[in-house]
Amino acid sequence: MCLPDWRREYSMVGSAILVLFTTVLGGCRKSGPRNLDERTIERISISFCQDVMKDPACSERARSVAQQVLKQRLNDTVDPKPVLVDVHFREPRGGHLVLLAVGVSDEDGDLGGLVVRERHKDQNGQTAIIEEVYPVFAHIPFNAAMYFFWRVKLREAGERKNEEQWQAYIDAGIADIEAMPPVCVSVPQPGKIDVEVWVYDNAGHNTEAVAVANRLSGVGTE
Numbered sequence: 394m395c396l397p398d399w400r401r402e403y404s405m406v407g408s409a410i411l412v413l414f415t416t417v418l419g420g421c422r423k424s425g426p427r428n429l430d431e432r433t434i435e436r437i438s439i440s441f442c443q444d445v446m447k448d449p450a451c452s453e454r455a456r457s458v459a460q461q462v463l464k465q466r467l468n469d470t471v472d473p474k475p476v477l478v479d480v481h482f483r484e485p486r487g488g489h490l491v492l493l494a495v496g497v498s499d500e501d502g503d504l505g506g507l508v509v510r511e512r513h514k515d516q517n518g519q520t521a522i523i524e525e526v527y528p529v530f531a532h533i534p535f536n537a538a539m540y541f542f543w544r545v546k547l548r549e550a551g552e553r554k555n556e557e558q559w560q561a562y563i564d565a566g567i568a569d570i571e572a573m574p575p576v577c578v579s580v581p582q583p584g585k586i587d588v589e590v591w592v593y594d595n596a597g598h599n600t601e602a603v604a605v606a607n608r609l610s611g612v613g614t615e
């Protein structure tokens with residue numbers, strides 16, 4: 394089956410989610426016999442960390458955090474605090490779609506969503522703040538460290554999150570990644586628009602805020 398790049402990326406995510414649905418989640422220790430699903434989760438997580446650590450496109454911070462996450466993944470306990478490793482825009486080959494790649498680890502698998510916070514500076518030096526909450530992990534109990542790819546609507550002047558669409562998605566009560574509304578986010582522009590993202594879980598943990606790296610060709614650059 395030949396899928397466009399973004400569908401293949403979504404399919405990868407979907408496969409991981411199926412694995413994760415069959416995994417018993419919780420605050421148990423990681424020692425002792427592991428079933429196949431746990432080993433699969435571990436393989437996905439180790440592979441993700443190693444890929445980030447050797448990816449020259451990732452920031453020095455991201456590579457360093459990936460190394461810390463790898464150590465966490467291989468120790469003997471479940472850390473309930475999520476860690477945001479990397480976040481960047483991704484532009485699949487041959488398409489006009491923009492994805493927000495969010496590389497995150499949460500060992501007890503209770504992620505809730507992400508927060509987009511933007512600072513827009515106008516010509517007079519005035520700063521406007523936009524902060525929006527996107528429950529992208531709702532209905533998705535996953536505990537692997539990996540990249541998730543969320544569909545993006547590049548923000549136009551005055552545009553905001555579509556609250557009605559997001560509420561309808563939450564009310565539907567199922568994990569349907571293709572029915573999920575897009576995340577509305579601006580492309581960062583040095584000196585004009587700063588964009589950062591952090592991730593939260595359902596226990597009230599927040600990761601640190603991480604600046605979104607712009608890997609889009611010819612967008613947001615001057």
Ligand SMILES: [Ca+2]
Pocket residue numbers: 472473474475499500501502503504594595596598
């Ligand atoms: Ca957690």
